Amino acid sequence: DVDNAIKKIVERGRDFELGVERGYWNSLNEEYCDFFNNYTDTVVLKINIDNMDIRDNPEDRKLFFDTVKSKLKELNL
Template identity: 35%
Template sequence: RMYLEYGYLSQEEYDVYNNLLNALLEHVSPPKLMIYLRVSTDEAIRRIHRRGRPDEIEVEREYWDHLNQFYEKNYQDFNLGKLLVLQVDGLDYVHRPEDRQYIMDKIRQAHQMPAGLPTVLSAADGK
């Protein structure tokens, strides 16, 4: 949807994509657990600069803000199963094993929750 809003896709192209997506979704099961690693735009941009990929660095902040808003809305509307939202601004799961372990523990906990319990399991408990 964001590509349509930004003009990267025409309405016709978006409709074709959306129709294909819906046709494919009819043949797959929904995920047992959706994991959203929530990060602020500022932190995302810091990580982008650390990675040093020129194609990402050159992108305007407005795009990253818009992408973040898109993800927030997308996951707010998620209703296909359990959703684990992890606030990861203060975590460095690439370089710190304890942060990786924290995320893995939260995923295990979410997997153990019965399907009928709250859809969103948010984890931002002081990490």
């Protein structure tokens, strides 16, 4: 969600991201959601990481990658 994205932007502290207004991030999020909710050409794996810290929490990172690996195995990839 946009609040979590902005939180991560603030944590990274990159000037080029910090100067972007919230309205842009809201619009970008809506466009991504619209695109992927209507995308049918291939399988899309959606993982909600709003309550995860895959960068600094080894358990969250493991859960994330285990989810991806499980889906790939399910698809025989």
